[in-house]
Structures are given as structure tokens and as C-alpha cells.
Amino acid sequence: MKIYNNILETIGNTPLVRLNRLTKDVKATVLAKVETTNPGNSVKDRMAVKMIEDAEKAGWIKPGGTVIEGTSGNTGMGLALACIIKGYKLICVLNDKQSKEKMDILRAVGAEVVVCPTAVEPSDPRSYYSVSKRLATEIPNSWYVNQYDNLSNREAHYESTGPEIWEQTEGKITHFIVGVGTGGTISGVGKYLKEKNPNIKIWGIDTYGSVFKKYKETGVFDENEIYPYITEGIGEDILPANVDFDIIDRFEKVTDKDAANYTRRLAREEGIFVGNSAGAAIGGLLQLKDELKEDDVVVVLFHDHGSRYVGKIFNDDWMRERGFLEEDIKTAGDLIAKHSDQPLVTLYAEELVSHAIASIRKYDISQIPVIKDGTFVGSIDESTLFSLLIDNPELRDASISSVMNASFPVVKETATLEEVSKLINKETHAVLVEKKDGKFHIVTKFDIISALS
Template identity: 45%
Template sequence: MNEVNPPKAVESIVETIGNTPMVKLHTFSDLKGKYYAKLESFNPGGSSKDRIGITIVEQAEKEGLLKPGGTIIEATSGNTGLGLALLGIKKGYNVILIMPDKMSPAKMNVVKAMGCEVIVCPTEVEPDDPRSYYSVAKKVAKDTPGSFYANQYHNDANPLAHYLSTGPEIWKQTQGKITHFIAGLGTGGTISGTAKFLKEKNPDIKIIGVDPLGSILAHFHRTKNTDIDAKGYKVEGVGEDIIPSNVDFDLIDHVVTVTDKESFDWTWRLAREDGMLVGGSSGLAVAGANLYFEDNQQDEVLTVILLPDTGERYIDKIFSEAWLRSNGFLEKITTLKELVFSKAANLPPLITLSTQDTLIDAYDKIDKFKINQVLIETKDKYIQLLTKSVVYNALLSDQPHNTKIGKLELIDVNFMDIETDYTIAKVALVEKEVIIITRSESPIGIITRQDLIDNTNIRESDL
């Protein structure tokens, strides 16, 4: 245990923003030099974007753009929205956030919990399309009296925040010995503001940007033109299909392009090898650092990699094997045994009730485990299926909550031995929603149509 030295008590959660820790990375043990993670998840809102909320709001107040009781509007992947929400809570502003639909539900739920209104827009549209989250944010700002559009992509208060805080912190934490700074590319505020401060201290410090494959920023850095179309990618909070004015490309020495799979593989490695539960943009930054130094091995490097946010908002995506598998980032399961046991960490192998249990018991079980059916064991140990739709229909038709399950519509189910060929199970699930898997004739688990869909990258496969 470290010596007890807690920070002083403060008046507002906003005062806890910044001064995040720097921790040595052990995932890079094969590379020469020293590598440290700047853990921005320690900010109160869980990301580096908390920092820019302060400067954006305070600068808008000074310029008379944001008045008491006003509304802050922003196009955001979620983290900037939460940073602005913290300021809104402190200062009494309403906050309306426009978010693309690829963002995790957890992010949307967090900002809603903080009192924000959320408008969701399609991701796969051009930036100037009226449905894009950029366009919708501008329209909402125009139509909302007393509003201020934060516009993090082109607001110089964004890089200013990192020039005033992130850069000085890193310089002090490394005692001025930093040789390389690595961060993901997005709105440009983090890398540009931090780089400006560091290069003023030592022009020889190398600034490495990391861009997801599909973004146009790496291409623009190399060619200074935008003659390339952005492609879709899954990692959140980095990359762009526009060129934000906040990205100062002159300060960036090199840009590495990283795939989604590389980002997510390194995100898992950070959790398992360094105990850092961080988001996919952190995995992207570390993957980029690894690629860069594989080609640029140096003995005396002290590298700081900025890890932008917490991984808690991606539990149902990046840290879900089903999500990774359905999006093609994990190898497909090819046997029933693998499929049954891959579910063990998320659900009990069998979720059952008896015919003597009640309608409300069934509802509670479905709601608790977020499932679409419950197995019902009869008096003679025969197993049938009660679906969520039957339960909901019974509740909506005002059947008594104490109605015995035996009086509801139950469905017969098929049984299949765990050694059965996977393709036979797929054929069987065309006819039945659920198959009970047995070993030595004893039920040990179930598989559903959803399990097969989760095991398939639908866009690249015909099942």
C-alpha cells in the first residue's frame, strides 16, 4: 500500500478533472525503452474529454456566447457530451447531445443519467447529409433559443485545454524526459494541444498520431488532400470523415493506421496484462505505438501513450465475445460444445421454472437474465418452453400475476447431444427457437437462434 496522501476536499466534481496518473505498461516488455500509459479514465467523467468541457464552457461565457440558463449543444461520440454535462450540472445549463448510432448504448445511458437530452443519428451518411450528426447538431443549435454549439471539431478551446493541462502534466510526470507522445486522432484537440506544449519545451519530442483504418486523417497527413472516401469502422471516439481545424498536422511527426481488430486485441491485452480496463480508442493508441516501434526500435525512449477513456462503457461491445464474434473479430465457433460453454460466463447453463410457478415468476426470470424464453419443467420431468411473447401477452391481457405457468401456452422443444454436428443444430433451429443440449441424456445447456446469429458475421456470411 502507498502512503496515505489523499487529495484535498473540493467544492465541485469539476475540480477533480485532470492530474491523471501515469503507469508503466508491461505489454511492451519485448520492446526497448520505457512506455507509460496516461490514464484519462481517472477523470470524473471517465475520459480525457472532461478537460475540454471546462475550457469550452468558460471561453463561451467570456465571449458572451453562453448565458445563464442557456443550452449547450454538441455533436459527440459520448465522452465530450459527458464532460459538458458535468459543467452543465455545475453551472445550471441544459445539454443536448447529438450522437451517431454506432455508439454503445452504455454511453447513451450515462449521458442521459447526467440529465442530457440525446438525439441519435445514422452513422453511415456523408458529413454534409442533413441526417448526419454534424448537420443535426447545427440545426438544433439554430432552432434552440439561448443555445451554444460547442463544436469541438473547430473550437480552439479544445486544444487549449490540453495545452494548459495534459501537456504540463506529462512534462512534469516524466521530469522532462519524454521522447515520444502517442495519441489517437479525432477532433485533434488532445494531440495538438499536448504536442504544442511539449514541442515548446523540447522540439525533438516525436508526436505520433494513430488513426483507425477507414478514417481520412492519416491520408490527409501524408498527402494534404481529401481525395479519399471514409469507410466504416467500429472503434469509437477516434478517426474522422472530415478534417477538423483543431488537428494541427504540422505538429504531428508520423501517423500510424490501425485496424479495428488490432485495436480490440490490444484493448483486451491491456485488461489482462496490465489490469487497465479501457476503451477501444486506448487499444488503438497502444496498437499504433507497437507498430511504430517495431519499425523504429530505440534504446533510450520514454514514451507516453494517452489512453482516452474507461472500458466500462464497452462491456456489451468490445468486451463481449458474442459481439466480437458477430462482427468478425473472433474466430467462429464450430462445435456445439464450444457454443454451449462460451455462454457459461454470461448466463446459468439452464434457466428453469416449474408448471407450478406463476406468471410473475416467469416475468421476473426473463427480466433478470434478459432472455427470450424460460425452460419449464413439468411434474414428470418433461421440459417445455415458455416464450417471452407469451408472458408479455398474458400480462397485457390482464391475466392475474399468480396464474400458474402450467395454464399458459407452452412449446415442445428438441433435445440434442453435445457431440452432434454443428450444421445439424443449425438446420434444427430453423424449425425450433431453442434446442436443449444434453450429455449422457442429461440437460446441460441450451442454444438459441440468437446464439447462432451472434456466432456469425452476417454481412460476410450466408450462415
């Protein structure tokens, strides 16, 4: 019988898959190293086990002890599997931008999850770096993994991921591309590949809001480069010891929007259901495609599984809220499609200004059409109300008809985006769209901006 003694023995030997549709305009052969077939569904399984086993050899973790780590979720999953098999407790410290799916998965495999705020300095006592270190000092018989500076991280990829890629490509690889977070994967794989062939190019994918690219190019750690971003698993506001900048030939930054959309396209066009950093890696590859030749063999590593992002990247509403959804909006009907199931909020001309204020608060909207005898006769918007009430608070008890602005223009749902845009200006804040069924919906400046961004 061909069996494994435990789940940890199934880590590694992940497939190399040719990409076809997304890379059709790339001259080189593009191959994806799909790490989702690891038991924890990510590349991090490799280094998680290596770090624990090296800690055991060094005597840093004792039987029945507690493993503590700050993680974006994937390292936590790898550690969880190792802890289950080896009999350790696990505490995972995450920042609050990580997907709910990642947190739920960690709890499902027995980890205790502690959530920290994202938008704080690494040295802040609330950061997930600081909380991880603090817990390790407070809990007896515990060990703080520190994947960022624990060099067993990159050693794992030097020992396993790098040799696999070299063997699978029969030594023909010319470029290795991967998103960079802790730096273990790119540095370990890169070291192995460059020892085999120093001409192989190692390209790291970074994100806007991270320090890596500028530091590589200038040697300057610029805090002005640091700001919150959405892409998970890559980029940092620190310089982890595992990032070997001498191994990495260049960094390329990819926007949150492009990373998200290429992640979705990988699923729909290649049938590869992977996570956010994979989309960033493909985005970076396509930005650099003009530097590739026909005989080049490019390996792009995909870190983790798409199931960890179903509530975010693969959720249309989440994407739309952030302006990431690539929608083909050409008409007024397209503009109202996302809220066409919601009735238009209106006010009667005879109502009081205080009623208008209540409606704006209740529905969290900025402007409301005013009707009389079934006809649109005016409009009310929050900026007008604000100006009026600052000067004359007693107007709260006046009728809306006495303070309302002109009625919003009305267009058919077939009106073009350009036609609607021209109607919205400094004086006119919205347009009403009449559908074929006779119902009306509103288009605001925000709708136009979202469609054009």
C-alpha cells in the same frame, strides 16, 4: 480541511502508469497516461470545461442557456458536469454506432440525447454535425460547442495535459502516442511538448475508414478512404480545425479487430479498464515498436473508461458476431461450442417442401439435415430450393425425399479443423458433428470462415 468546491476542480493530475506485460517486447519504457480518473472518466473533461468557460467570457452562452454538441459520448459527459455546476441545459447529438452505455450515462446526468445515423455524409441534414448546427439555430439562447473546430479544445491540452506529461516524465519523454478524433488532445499536447523539446515525436493513431493518415502523407482529402468503421472516438471523415498536421509527425492505422482485442487485453493483462481508443493506441504502438530504442520514453494516452463498452468490446457475443473474438479453435467441438446449447433443426423425409421453406424462414438458417427412421438420409439447402422452385413452383407440395441432396458427412467432435474444412466444398455445404452424448450439431461454411478469419 482539504476539499474541492465542486467536481470540476478535480479535473486533471491523472496518473502515469508503466505498462509491463503487453509491451514486454518493446525496447522502450512505455507509460500510460490514464485519463479515467477525471470525474467524467475521460480526457474530454479538460476541454469541455475550457470550451464552456471561454464561451462564457466571449458572451456566447448566457445564464440559463442551452449547450448543444455533437459527441461520441465523452465530450458530452464532460459538458454535462460543467452544465450541472454552471446551470445550463445540455443537448447531446450522437451517431448510432455509439454504445448504449454512453447514451444511458449522458441521460443519467441530465442531458437530452438525440441519435443520428452514422452512415451518411457530414453534409447530410441527418448527420450529427448537421443536426447539432440546426438545433443551435432553432433553440433560443443556445450555443453550439463544435469541439472539432473550437480551438479552446486543443488549448485546454496545451495548458494542462501537456505540462502534466512533461513534469511527470521529468522532461524525458521521447514519444507521445494517442488516438486522433477531434485532434485537440494530440495537437495541444504535441505543441507544448515540441516547444519544450522539438525532437519529441508525436504519433497519431488512425483507423481504417478515416482520412487522416492519407491526408498527412499526401495532402489529399480522399473520399475513397471514407467508409463505416466500428472503433469509437478516433478517425474522422472531415478535417477538424483542431488537427494540427504540422505538429503530428506521423499517423498509424489500426484495424477495428486489433483495437477491440488490445482493449480487452489491457484489462486482463495490465488491470487497466479503459475504452476502445486505448486498444487502438496500444495496437499502433506495437506495430511501430521496431522504431523504438531502449532509452526511449513513450507516453500513450488512454482516453476513457471501459464501463462505456461493456455491451460491446467486453461482450463476447458482440465480439464473436463481428469476427473479432480471438478463439483457439482446433476441433469440430470448438466450432460448435458457441451454439451447442441449441438443438439441431431437422426435417423428416416424408414432409413437404413447403415445410422446409417454413423451417428455413423460422430459424433463419440455410441448410437442414433430413432424417428417416432416426437416421440421416439427406439434406435440404436454400440454394437448391430456390433453383427448384423457380423452375417448378408446384414442387412446394412434393415430399422432401424427392428433391433432397445427399446427407451431410458426420464427424466426431475430436475431428480437427483441417479435417472438417476438407469435407466442405461446392457440393457439400455443411458437416454434422456427433458429440459424446450422442447429440448432433451442424457446422457450416460460415462457421469455418469465422474460425479462420
